[in-house]
Amino acid sequence: MTTDHPPATPHPISILLLDSYDSYTFNLHALLRSLFPHTDIHVLHNDSISPSELRKFLPTFDFVVVGPGPGHPGVKGDIGIIPEVWGFGGRQGEVPVPVLGVCLGMQSLCLHFGGAVMRLHTPKHGQISRLEYPPATTTTSLLFTPHTSPPNVVRYHSLHAILPHPPSSIPLTPLAYTSDPENGRVLMAVAHHSLPFYAVQYHPESISSEGGASLISNFWDLARGWNTDTGRDAGVKSVVIEAKTEVKPRPLLLSSSPPPAPRRVTVRKLQTHICPLSLIPILGIDTAAPYTALLESLATPGRWSILAVPSSRMEHITYRIPPPSSPHVISIAHPGTAEAVARPAVPDTVQEVQVDDGVEGVHKYLAHLMQARKPDLTQGYEEVPFCGGLVGYMTYEMGVAGLGIDLLRSEKAEAPAGGGGADDAPDVNMLFVERSVVVDTLTNTVYIQSLCEDDAGWVDDVAAKIIQAQSQPPPSSPTVPKLGRRVEVKTPNKAKYEADVRTAQEFLAAGESYELCLTAQTSLRTSTPAWSLYQRLRQTNPAPYAAYLKLGEVTVLSSSPERAVSWTRPRDGQRSVVELRPIKGTVRKSSSVETIEDAQIVLRNPKDLAENLMIVDLIRHDLTLVSAPSTVHVPHLMRVEEYSHLFQLVSVVRGELDGDSGYVGWDALRGMVPAGSMTGAPKKRSVEILRELEGEGKGRKGERGVYSGVMGYWSVCGAGDWSVVIRTAVNYGNRRVRPEDEDEGDVWWIGAGGAVTALSTPEGEEEEMRVKLGSVLRGIVGDGCM
Ligand SMILES: C=C(O[C@@H]1C=C(C(=O)O)C=C[C@H]1O)C(=O)O
Ligand SMILES: NC(=O)CC[C@H](N)C(=O)O
Structure with a gap:
């Protein structure tokens, strides 16, 4: 997308943007906003108002943009009320309204006026093509700037329009x-x-399309000419549209009142090098006790490592999405005593809170909880991203439910198909952490912090223990804990996975999706303790988002390389910066791919570049929803990064959080889950397809559980950082182990997958899934288990 000259806008205008549940709509919004900064842009889903309401509203808009979307323009469920837009003007007193159609929008225009819409031989998703202009010039060709070379544009389509002869x-x-x-x-x-x-088949709003702004600007010249010639009074702006569903999410916080008496952060800063892992014995933390949370940065671009120190005042906040029509209940458990912190047998005190509006209500509850606990920010050190707050995970299903998709969970407890998840494992599972030790791995600085009242004694005690430990000789070279004798691994069936890739490609060919991130689960049974497995994983597969989380019955061992979203602590007069780092494109290290330069050659192929571009565009859309206007940008587009076993193609997308509209960092997280890199685009339709594909049997939808979800922290000081849960093993507390097998060890679930596009091959995708799985499995159990 290039930013051209803004068009002249003599008076504030009003634009209607019709969304067909696409994941690029808000990129169009951003493009329009860059050209019409002070304009009302109303975004409506194509099924959120009735045809008669649409006819009432249309005259009040200067122009309409009909956006892209999944499916076929001839299918009512895909296209909604859009055909009404083309028919408007046919009745007495109606004057047609200028419309620009994009992709599905163009297909709908062509179909309405007698064209045909057919499948392409080979779908084009995330691919760049140069436009060609036909030789005859007409006034309508003013949509493109004459005498300039035709732009290169990004295509996301499986269908195309054909005009008759x-x-x-x-x-x-x-x-x-x-x-x-x-x-x-x-x-x-x-x-x-x-x-x-007017309409275009390509995506002028894509980050890699040229000439997007001049297209809109030329369209506006044509539209304005029409409005003047027909005497449409585009000056009337009393549009009140009440849509059944809003496209832009409302801010979670209803008010921004500061807490009555903010708490203090008690903190000691030490300048010393310490491995966060060694804090565990120094602080006497029992890693088999009910609660341990260690988030480690073991590779770039990670920097901070965070150890939550269990305390009797810590809270364990859980929520499981219930079956339809059951109440939504958040449970808050307080260990209350030191014994309850240390031993599962001692029950916590549990308080339950019922929320009204489902998962949205849970997000609001968390946002208000954090607002109420905001400390006095003049205390502590500004540079530390975490000073206490929430640490934990949200499952993939939390994001799925947030898209308005019914999970079809039943009252009867049964293990969901797909293998990821357990029949009663929480979808939100977090600790509210009051005591923490945070290590800046870049500067070798340690921050010991507490949000508890009068906790200087604890802070000093921990500082003294760390100083004393530093004076001891370091232990001889770290050893990798040994693996127990029995290890049983069940990897996905190769033929089934390859068949699923083919089915996914059928959906792509039909125009239902542009990219589908297909995944499958592997189970691993071992009697080796979780903590030993984590130590093995962190040594063999050091990752920027390594983590050991023990949250009640669920244990998570992560070596994720991928940031889902982070946000910085807002400082005086400056907005919080939100960052997403999607990864798409993976190659295993080998004797022929040893260096970044080698990987660049391999990864800069049309398939990987297209996969990455599709997710970058999707993420720009997600981020635009909560960012201040014109602040979303892409500082790095498709950079090759090196990890211990793999090279990956990584992009960085940033925006400035729109705090003036009331958004906080959690709004960004809530709006981007499930992570686009784990779904594909457009997100909602792709998730629906994947649930069918990954499930087994009739009516049972595949759940991914913690895998494909997000884990990380949100500090009461304002910052947050969440990874995509990949390259991770999850134990759901052995609920699903048959009683006779209980002695046989714990069952761990490891998900792995990859983006399927029209350019994929079933064998190539299966191999890619195994490469990613291998980076975890080899880490935990060594070679020979694949
Ligand atoms: C699905 C996984 O990874 C996702 C898919 C990737 C890809 O398609 O290249 C890369 C990173 C992740 O976003 C996984 O690791 O299981
Ligand atoms: N991006 C789009 O609008 C795609 C339109 C249609 N579903 C296709 O695949 O061709």
Whole structure:
């Protein structure tokens, strides 16, 4: 996307953007916003108002943009009320409203006026093509800037419009084409002969499309001309649209009142090098006790390591999405005593809170809890991202439910299909941590912090223990704990996985999705204690988001390389910076791929670049929803990063949180789950398809559980950092182990997968899934188990 000159806007105008449940809609919004900064842009889902309401509202808009979307323009469930837009003007007193259609929008325009919509031979998703203009020039070709070289544009489509011969038999004029070896000449832009309808098949809003701004600007010139010539009074702006569903999420916090008497952060800072792992014995933490949370940065770009120190005042906050029509209950357990902290047998005191509006209510509860506990920020050190707060995970299903998808959970407890998750494991599982030790691995600084009242004694005691331990000779080279005798691994069935890739590609060919991140689960049974497994994993697969979480019955061992989202602590007069780092494109290290340069050659292929681009565009959309206008940008587009076993193609997307509209960091997290890199695009339709594919049997949808979810922290001081839960082993407390097998050890679930596109091969995807699985499995159990 290039930013051209903004068009002249003599008066504030009003724009309607119709969304077909796409994941790029808010990129179009951002493009429009960059050209019309003070304009009302109303975004509505294509099924959120009735045709009669639409007819009432249409005259009040200067123009309409009909956005892209999954599915087929001839299917009512995919296209909603959009055909009404093309028919508007046919009745007495109606004057057609200028419309720009994008992708599905163009297909709908062509279908409405007599064109056909067919499948491409080879779908084009995230691929760049150069436009070609037909030789004949007409006034309508003013949609493109004449005498300039045609732009390179990004395509996300499986279907394409075909105009009949002779073209004059329908009222549409082709304005642009493109050619590719697989599909030949494909129509890329059209205009109506006499009505103000224009459309493009490509995505002008993509980060890698050229000429997006001048396209909109040219369209606005044409639209304005029409509005003047027909005397449409585009000046009336009393639009009140009540849509059934809002596209833009409302801020979670209803008010931003500060807490009545903020708590203090008690902190000691030590300048010393310490491995966070060694804090465990120094502080006498029992890693088999009910609660331990260690988040480690073991590779770049990670920097901070955080150890939550269990205390009797710590809270364990859990929530499981209930079956439909059951109450939504958050449970808050307080250990209350030192014994309860240390031993599972001593029950916690449990308080329950019922929330009204489902998962949204849970997010609001957490946001308000954190607001109420905001400490006096003049205390402590500004540079430390965590001073106490929430640490834990949210499952993939929390994100799925947030998209409005019914999980179909039943009252009867049964293990969900797909293997990820347990019949009663929490979907939100977090500790509210009051005591912590945070290590800055870059500067070798240690921060010992407490949010408890009068806790200087504990802080000093920990500081003294660390100083004393530092004076002891370091232990001889760290040893990798031994693995117990019995190890049993069940990896996904190769034929089934490859068949699933083919089915996924059928969905892509039909235009239902642009990319599908298919995954499968492996089970590992071992009697080796969780803590030993984690020590093995962290040594063999050091990752920027390594973690050991023991949260009640669920234990998570992570070596994730991928940031889901982070946000910085807002400072005086500055907005919080939100960052997402999607990974797409993976190659295993080998004798032929040893260096970043080697990996660059391998990963800079059309398939990996397209996969990455699709997710970058999706994430720009997610982030635009909560960011201040025009602040979303992509500082790094597809950079190769090195990890211990793999190279990956990583992009960085940043925005500034729109605090003026009331958004906090949690709004960004809530809005981006499930992570786009684990779903594909468009997100909602892709998730629905994947649940069917990954489930087994009729009516049982595949759940991924903690895998594909997010884990990390949100500090009461304002900052947060969450990883995508991949390269991770999860134990759900052995609930699903048959009683006769109980002695046989713990069952760990390891998910792995990858993005399926039209360019994938079933064998290649299966191999990629195994490469990712191998980075964890080899780490834990060594070679020979794959
Ligand atoms: C699905 C996984 O990874 C995701 C898919 C990737 C890919 O398709 O290249 C890369 C990183 C993750 O976003 C996994 O590790 O299991
Ligand atoms: N990006 C889009 O709008 C895609 C439209 C249609 N579903 C296709 O695949 O061709």
